[in-house]
Amino acid sequence: MKNLTRILVPVDSSAGADRAVTLAASLAQATGAVLDVLHVSYFDADTDDEQESWLPASIAGPVGRVGQEALERARKYVPASVTAVYHRRTGIPAEEILGFAAEKQAGLIVIGCRGLGVVEGFLLGSVSQEIVERATVSVVVAR
Template sequence: MLFSKILVAYDGSNLSKKALEKAVRLVQEQTGDQQAPELEIIHVFHYPTVIGDAYAVNAKEAYLEGAQLTLKGAKALIPDSLKVKYVLQNGDPAHEVLNYAKQNQVDLIIMGSRGLGAIRELFLGSVSHNIVQQSNIPVMVVK
């Protein structure tokens, strides 16, 4: 068995869908082994900083509903034959993915790459770049 636990960082983008498809293929290829790898899908969303109590409550509800719909989209891409754990986290995406992977003994992270553009990435950094740079485990970035 190559991997025992695979974590897919999923945000609903086309590249994260490709990453999820790759993870599913990896799990299916190893299904004949005595112990197929576990597949976990994490979606991290971040509440915006807002001013005003009424708006903040409505915004949080809307972001949570959007995040739940994103995970529902991931579930639709998974064959019924696979057992998958779905995780929804709030916070900084790179930090939350790395923290989850560490706490749950994940041995591979799979995620899509992002084309933010050179200037934007210089100032903000991309989630995939941050995870690749900070991870202590292998990271597969799908293009």
């Protein structure tokens, strides 16, 4: 593996994401890599181009708050000795994660899993599965 300088860890306030942040922070600490913590939401108040958002405040407000809470939750698992940068994006999670990884030239993606069985994972789909299949860099799935 080439010199690891950036590690991407997507977060969503789940236990799987907590495990992923813990592992990614440990790897960043050991390698001196920058840790990019990313939360992706499907939509927010700025999703459309209208003067007024088509999303009611009761939805757009909580989405923004949920994203901020996901990043704050992740901060608890990152030691002060690790250089971490926190990001938010809007869009289809797998697409945004892969695009972000390419943009920042991440050398590794560490992602949590939901712990679904084979049938449930197939029926419901899985962001982590799509990342594993489509990423152009190494991917570690934290269980």
